[in-house]
Amino acid sequence: MTQHWIDIKNADVVLIIGSNAAEHHPISFRWVTKAKDNGAVVIHVDPKFSRTSARADIHAHLRPGTDIAFMGGLIHYVLSNKKYFKEYVDAYTNAAHLVGEKYAFNDGLFSGWNADKRAYDRSQWAFELDENKQVKKDPTYKNPRCVINLLEKHYERYNLKNVATTTGIPEKELEVIYGHYASTGIRDRAGTIMYALGWTQHTYGVQIIRTSGILQLLLGNIGVAGGGVNALRGEPNVQGSTDHCLLYHILPGYNPMPFSTQPTLADYNKANTPLATDPKSANWWGNRPKYMASMLKAWFGDAATPESDFGYGWLPKADPSDDFSYMYMFDRAYKGQMKGGFILGLNPAQSVPNSNKVRKALDNFDWLIMMELHHSETTDNWRRPGVDPKKVKTECFLVPSAHRLEREGTISNSGRWQMWHNKAIQEPKGVKSFGDFHVELMNKVIELYKKDGGTLPEPIVNLDWPQKFDADTQAKKNNGYYTKDVTVKDKQFKKGQLIAGFANLADDGSTASANWLYCGGYVEDGKPLYKRRDLTQTAEQAAIGLFPNFSWCWPVNRRILYNRAGVDPDGNPWNPAKMVIAWKDGKWVGDVPDGAWPPMSQEGGKNPFIMTQSGMSQLYGPGRLDGPFPEHYEPVETPITQHPFSKQLSSPVYKFFDSDLDKLAKPADAAFPIVLTTYSMTEHWCGGGETRNVPNLLEAEPQLYVEMSQELAKEKGIKNGDGVIVESIRGRVEAIAMVTVRMKPLTVQGKTVHVVGMPFCFGWTTKGCGDSTNRLTVGVGDPNTSIPEYKACLVNVKKADKLTELA
Amino acid sequence: MLEPANRTPTTPDTVRTVFARLRERKPDLREITDAFEETSVTQARLAEELPLVDLGEWSPPASERRCEGVSLLADDLPAGLPATLITVADTLLPVLGRSFGTIEGELRAFGLALAEGRLDGAALIRAVLDRNRLGLAGLAEAAGLSPGVVAFAAPMVLAPALARLASDLAPLLCGASWGKGTCPVCGGLPAVSYLGKRDEDGNEFLVGGGGRKFLVCSQCASQWHLPRVTCPVCECTESGKLGYFRVEGCDHERIDYCEACKSYLPGIDLRAALDPAPAAIAGIELVHLDLLAQERGYRPAAELPWNRLD
Amino acid sequence: MPKSFFIDTSKCTACRGCQLACKEWNALDANATKQVGTHQNPPDLNANNYKLVRFNEHVIDGKVRWFFFPDQCRHCLTPPCKIVADSIKEGAITQDEKTGAVLFTAETKGLTKDDFQSIRESCPYDIPRRNEATGLMAKCTMCFERITNGMLPACVKVCPTGTMNFGEREAMLELANKRLAEVKKTFPRASLANPDDVSVIFLLQDDPKYYHSSAVAEAPAPLDRKAFLAKLVGPFGRLARELS
Numbered sequence A: 001m002t003q004h005w006i007d008i009k010n011a012d013v014v015l016i017i018g019s020n021a022a023e024h025h026p027i028s029f030r031w032v033t034k035a036k037d038n039g040a041v042v043i044h045v046d047p048k049f050s051r052t053s054a055r056a057d058i059h060a061h062l063r064p065g066t067d068i069a070f071m072g073g074l075i076h077y078v079l080s081n082k083k084y085f086k087e088y089v090d091a092y093t094n095a096a097h098l099v100g101e102k103y104a105f106n107d108g109l110f111s112g113w114n115a116d117k118r119a120y121d122r123s124q125w126a127f128e129l130d131e132n133k134q135v136k137k138d139p140t141y142k143n144p145r146c147v148i149n150l151l152e153k154h155y156e157r158y159n160l161k162n163v164a165t166t167t168g169i170p171e172k173e174l175e176v177i178y179g180h181y182a183s184t185g186i187r188d189r190a191g192t193i194m195y196a197l198g199w200t201q202h203t204y205g206v207q208i209i210r211t212s213g214i215l216q217l218l219l220g221n222i223g224v225a226g227g228g229v230n231a232l233r234g235e236p237n238v239q240g241s242t243d244h245c246l247l248y249h250i251l252p253g254y255n256p257m258p259f260s261t262q263p264t265l266a267d268y269n270k271a272n273t274p275l276a277t278d279p280k281s282a283n284w285w286g287n288r289p290k291y292m293a294s295m296l297k298a299w300f301g302d303a304a305t306p307e308s309d310f311g312y313g314w315l316p317k318a319d320p321s322d323d324f325s326y327m328y329m330f331d332r333a334y335k336g337q338m339k340g341g342f343i344l345g346l347n348p349a350q351s352v353p354n355s356n357k358v359r360k361a362l363d364n365f366d367w368l369i370m371m372e373l374h375h376s377e378t379t380d381n382w383r384r385p386g387v388d389p390k391k392v393k394t395e396c397f398l399v400p401s402a403h404r405l406e407r408e409g410t411i412s413n414s415g416r417w418q419m420w421h422n423k424a425i426q427e428p429k430g431v432k433s434f435g436d437f438h439v440e441l442m443n444k445v446i447e448l449y450k451k452d453g454g455t456l457p458e459p460i461v462n463l464d465w466p467q468k469f470d471a472d473t474q475a476k477k478n479n480g481y482y483t484k485d486v487t488v489k490d491k492q493f494k495k496g497q498l499i500a501g502f503a504n505l506a507d508d509g510s511t512a513s514a515n516w517l518y519c520g521g522y523v524e525d526g527k528p529l530y531k532r533r534d535l536t537q538t539a540e541q542a543a544i545g546l547f548p549n550f551s552w553c554w555p556v557n558r559r560i561l562y563n564r565a566g567v568d569p570d571g572n573p574w575n576p577a578k579m580v581i582a583w584k585d586g587k588w589v590g591d592v593p594d595g596a597w598p599p600m601s602q603e604g605g606k607n608p609f610i611m612t613q614s615g616m617s618q619l620y621g622p623g624r625l626d627g628p629f630p631e632h633y634e635p636v637e638t639p640i641t642q643h644p645f646s647k648q649l650s651s652p653v654y655k656f657f658d659s660d661l662d663k664l665a666k667p668a669d670a671a672f673p674i675v676l677t678t679y680s681m682t683e684h685w686c687g688g689g690e691t692r693n694v695p696n697l698l699e700a701e702p703q704l705y706v707e708m709s710q711e712l713a714k715e716k717g718i719k720n721g722d723g724v725i726v727e728s729i730r731g732r733v734e735a736i737a738m739v740t741v742r743m744k745p746l747t748v749q750g751k752t753v754h755v756v757g758m759p760f761c762f763g764w765t766t767k768g769c770g771d772s773t774n775r776l777t778v779g780v781g782d783p784n785t786s787i788p789e790y791k792a793c794l795v796n797v798k799k800a801d802k803l804t805e806l807a
Numbered sequence B: 001m002l003e004p005a006n007r008t009p010t011t012p013d014t015v016r017t018v019f020a021r022l023r024e025r026k027p028d029l030r031e032i033t034d035a036f037e038e039t040s041v042t043q044a045r046l047a048e049e050l051p052l053v054d055l056g057e058w059s060p061p062a063s064e065r066r067c068e069g070v071s072l073l074a075d076d077l078p079a080g081l082p083a084t085l086i087t088v089a090d091t092l093l094p095v096l097g098r099s100f101g102t103i104e105g106e107l108r109a110f111g112l113a114l115a116e117g118r119l120d121g122a123a124l125i126r127a128v129l130d131r132n133r134l135g136l137a138g139l140a141e142a143a144g145l146s147p148g149v150v151a152f153a154a155p156m157v158l159a160p161a162l163a164r165l166a167s168d169l170a171p172l173l174c175g176a177s178w179g180k181g182t183c184p185v186c187g188g189l190p191a192v193s194y195l196g197k198r199d200e201d202g203n204e205f206l207v208g209g210g211g212r213k214f215l216v217c218s219q220c221a222s223q224w225h226l227p228r229v230t231c232p233v234c235e236c237t238e239s240g241k242l243g244y245f246r247v248e249g250c251d252h253e254r255i256d257y258c259e260a261c262k263s264y265l266p267g268i269d270l271r272a273a274l275d276p277a278p279a280a281i282a283g284i285e286l287v288h289l290d291l292l293a294q295e296r297g298y299r300p301a302a303e304l305p306w307n308r309l310d
Numbered sequence C: 001m002p003k004s005f006f007i008d009t010s011k012c013t014a015c016r017g018c019q020l021a022c023k024e025w026n027a028l029d030a031n032a033t034k035q036v037g038t039h040q041n042p043p044d045l046n047a048n049n050y051k052l053v054r055f056n057e058h059v060i061d062g063k064v065r066w067f068f069f070p071d072q073c074r075h076c077l078t079p080p081c082k083i084v085a086d087s088i089k090e091g092a093i094t095q096d097e098k099t100g101a102v103l104f105t106a107e108t109k110g111l112t113k114d115d116f117q118s119i120r121e122s123c124p125y126d127i128p129r130r131n132e133a134t135g136l137m138a139k140c141t142m143c144f145e146r147i148t149n150g151m152l153p154a155c156v157k158v159c160p161t162g163t164m165n166f167g168e169r170e171a172m173l174e175l176a177n178k179r180l181a182e183v184k185k186t187f188p189r190a191s192l193a194n195p196d197d198v199s200v201i202f203l204l205q206d207d208p209k210y211y212h213s214s215a216v217a218e219a220p221a222p223l224d225r226k227a228f229l230a231k232l233v234g235p236f237g238r239l240a241r242e243l244s
């Protein structure tokens, strides 16, 4: 989130799309209803009428996967009706920047398209630079290659008619919703957008989220209270795990993974340290070398020296074309290219799409080590229904894992607040936390390498590795400390002293910090700021519920990101009644500003979007693999054959696999005419591996169901409560029909399209509850993130003669 | 300042109700109930009926000092407080005498000494507020009184006067940042704690978890907020050192204890409590827990007339 | 002093916290349930579920409406179940004078299936259930043990939305009327369900029929109380015949 939970209450319009906030992020919804109490309009756009819709002012049924059409229509509405916040757009976005002559967009494809490589040559989308490598601008917007003009042109096609026929939302409803949201494009009104997996899990998920960025910038809703782009994150600690890089493509603190083309730290830094393209740009990523050196220092300790290139050479390096995300991993396993592995905190046989393939892929492992609370579809894959355990070669080790209540540490909430949690109960004997498990295991490996040697032992034997896991010690390491006595600008720092903030990190090995983002959260021994529970705040802070002294958030306790855009160039808040920061008597008050520089109009002022090269926010963003402007494409499996307003049906660059089990239904496949979307459930947590073992929860939600409209049920001769078979080209799943007015047939391109929805929390290890819904879903992914398209695929539904999975 | 957690008013009626149900629910505590009922009812009545305390020249300590943990009465006392004390003594000491017949005469002597000025009211109040036992004993002896009786009775006489004063001074308390284990008004130690109700903020969706911890002053019955994982006595915040226990089946009554200083504080969870007793006497319903805590070797945060079980 | 619940269904999100807390506190076993086409599960009250959140959905004036009804015994002020039970076996069903709680005692064990049937039929809200294994009758106890020890009922303690409230009858009635006036501004058909006859007062946003067939008693108006009680002559009549 650019904001935090409490800030939602400051919104005048709340748009919840790609999320069922009331059921899955109930705390966020508490603040939604507070906003509503204060007069805000709450809009829910979702394929299913849920408890969120029940409490919203407006709900619209949207066809799964048409979010860009919906959002593009809103952008078009704002631009064509001149509803945008002009002063803001002028001052803080790249609206006036000139895009190079090579950029073009034709009928669904951007320029630079290479059909053989299935990729774009992104250099064709570059900005036009002057002789000093600064971006050229036309503040009068007269030049047709100004970003704002290209934007307007791009979304011209997203008129009400086209959007309605694509999304299934009638034009009249669209107009009402657009009218409400566009009303926030003035100084003293703000709109917030709340989304979750309903947005990310598409073959164009990143671009959906980009639409919200563009829209919020046009309306001046970034950096202000009650605005922002807000990904709702919850108990699985997605926020913390992304910050700390539980993903293959980044290192901690969003530093890119090194490539094989960058053999030295200097090469890496050169490739990843941008140059400012505007004189007023702070260009924060210019600090990358300091963050990298400090991270390597934290990892390799004394072995990380300038001579050893700080141990950069010991890091594994991927080829630029490699993808190690989980769909690719299981594809490799399916092809027999993996021998063994560890599976912790994940139940892939249940939760990875096209799970029939995953289950077969797991059979190809020689050995697997798994950590779980209960037996799961993954731990027990070798004895799954229809498989002879004797024929499965995998040697499985199941390590009992501590429950999250049985361990202590920090968790990062959706608002980036780092919060410490204590151990609530002692874990049973023999049970290990993930931390203990990893530290002990690695110590054993280090010992063996030290004793026996081996190929490339350095990355292992040189690790600065603790004897025992201790969350507090690790938290200190994340924050960082000086590795020797140093004097900086007359100030002395002792070796081992904790570092006050990431501005103090250095690239010479004098500082260690495992994650620069978290630098500043633990600066005094024994007194981590994230343990603070102090509710003190100034009157201005109280007006927006900022609570700066409660816990700590990254970066540097800044609660609302990009807050320098929440003030005019002279430092006066756009909306004084809900100010985030303000320049008063020569200093900033309110939140921690995005940099202490004076306001933009003053000598030494900086542009507010400090993480971009120009310091301006990017309405036009040439960095993504699938285009500088979001364009609506159909899901890979779509019920229509023709893109409603271009010639390119689905994303030209989505990720896919070519194995015999990766079958795709063709567009408007007669055998699979119905759209399936999948979602979480309140009573069961994620894949259900934990909650299905709680008898009272299983009593309340005992079996897999498929929610469908009365119209579809009638068409198919299905009655409420009937057993049905749901089938995609990849798999077949038994479910109980839940016939409901909450699902609705949609009219798309003049045709009726039916949508059904299923939860994914039921698996065969809980007897008679049904089995993985993901046997139906499709193994294709977003080109930027490889996140699978869980939210839309094609199926058929028929009444079952006999049920076995639900027996 | 946050709204107090327990809003059951302390009136003679609400106090009577508590004693009535105490007799019914915890018949074993009869001795204590009999001994304190009339006194508590009278205290409640006095706190209601007492006239405004004359503040005279009094002014609160500077706000920076208060932020650092200096209570309102730490420096000076309102000019009229000793007079109020005498008013209370006139009414309360005879009642106390009837409940504690063995010391009736000494209580009367105490009242007389106060009324005649042989015992300086202001000095007495200061000694109680400063928890200056020796000073208090000295004052008693100088006036020819039994130090034990004065130590027992003085806080009880002072309580209604302080309660009256505390409600007058409440507007001076502002900000949620007191953060101390002692009372922001009089500096007293807590008698009991509350875990607050769910936030009643009119929101129609989630009412909020509640559970915010409030302490009740053993001297003036003020309520203030203290973060939950903080020992009110030694201000230790280490999670491993702080714990609590309950009697099985009773969700709403607990003992919070601290291993660092070996102190404990009885508490009431208002999220589970049906009909909370008024703050000033809530502790008396938890005496069975005092017993358990003291058996386990913990000392009460504040000594109260009914928790001296040894 | 008589106690009452006030259940403000306009705030309920059907989180089912109350349903599960009730099971936990009373140590009731989980039922082996099946999905039958609704989130309402188990499908009905039973000896292991004294509290059940009922789900009902309707399209009203073209808008989808979803109604949640956390059902339970109403602890009637003059409980018909007790009147019938008294005629069969004194002490099987009792009413606590102080709190107004209607309690099924261990004595219900001695009642036959038919006796139970008569008692169930007498209940205007279809609450009584029977544990076939033990023969004991079962329903909400008003958390009698808890309230007599100064604790709120388990369902009230757990409810995160302010739907479930419990306290002195007077205070609950006052709260109920206040909320009704508030809710009526948006939902003019809102009402309180039989507030003069029961200790468990539901606030319904819309016509009771949308919530549950037994959301309100059929002929409960205070003026009709006599007629209402007269209906009970049915079971008495049957009993008399059997005895003679």
Ligand code: SF4
Residues within 6 Å of the ligand: C072, C073, C074, C075, C076, C079, C080, C081, C082, C102, C122, C123, C124, C125, C126, C127, C128, C139
């Ligand atoms: S609701 Fe039914 S079971 Fe409950 S007291 Fe009334 S008649 Fe008896």
Ligand code: SF4
Residues within 6 Å of the ligand: C011, C012, C013, C014, C015, C016, C017, C018, C019, C053, C068, C070, C158, C159, C160, C161, C162, C163, C164
């Ligand atoms: S706990 Fe409260 S909100 Fe949840 S289902 Fe029960 S009554 Fe409704």
Ligand SMILES: [Zn+2]
Residues within 6 Å of the ligand: B183, B184, B185, B186, B187, B188, B217, B218, B219, B220, B221, B222
């Ligand atoms: Zn006090």
Ligand SMILES: [Zn+2]
Residues within 6 Å of the ligand: B231, B232, B233, B234, B235, B236, B258, B259, B260, B261, B262, B263
């Ligand atoms: Zn302590």
